[in-house]
Amino acid sequence: MSEEKLSDLISPEAVINFETGPIKASTLDTMIKLLPFEMGFCDANDIFRWYSNNPNRVHGRRQEAIGRPVLELHPKVAHYVEKLLNDFRSGKRDEWEFWFPKHSGEHGQIYQKFMAVRDENGKYLGCMDVTVNIDLFQGKEGKNTPETIDEFKAVKPE
Template sequence: MNKLSELISQEAVINFETGAIKASTLDAILNLLPFEMGFCDADDIFRWYSNNPDRVHHRRTEAIGRHVLELHPRIAHHVEKLLSDFRSGARDDWEFWFPRRSGEDAGQIYQKFMAVRDENGKYLGCMDVTVNINIFQGKEGKHTPETIDEFIAVKPK
């Protein structure tokens, strides 16, 4: 798999309705988020995933370009039904929680699948977001400051 810098100029700018950002900066930001994302297009082809280092689901670059049902053969009938509901408009999202598999660090996983549509409602594909919600629990010594003075007093580590 080529690096972003090998595919487009590091200076390429993506213009959004809410502002513009360099493609290389956006790529770096997506890889820093404390959750992972993936996208399959309207033809159910797996196209992209964020590449943060603490992934819940291990992804392989070889999955890119493959049909999503090939990637999930044991649950293909469930995936197919979900994508069909997204395509028809019967459903816009689906979320669930589950414990991490045995042998891995303990944790509770939250996953949400969302239909991606254009401004006219045309189905563009499916995005998933997955997060180990335990990263937000038990953060000893971290809290939300109640006043600006308390915020200013917080010393960086």
């Protein structure tokens, strides 16, 4: 399989026709960068293929990681990652999630979820991970979050 970039194969202006509607490749890329969480994907052969390039990432990612075996990227926990991927591949498990404290003594929690990606026939295509800085969603000062639908309706646009 060639290691070509999407931009080498199609124009950023190309339209991708999803089941739920069409969208330009460049618009989709921009939207993914705005999501308040990070994503990554390794294929059915456990090769790291893609990550969302969100600003202020919890987990640093490097472009050099693309195309490398995922077990090489996580040597300290390779045994656990291998077991998880084998469980996904065999169908024993479809997802796994956990919470852990931020690194470097910072206050706060991180949520991470790994999910088996399967096609419509159940064939294993790889593993997707989602990482969320939970602090983004917990009671930040100055946020006006309506508690009820009536409060939401009462908010006047600025």
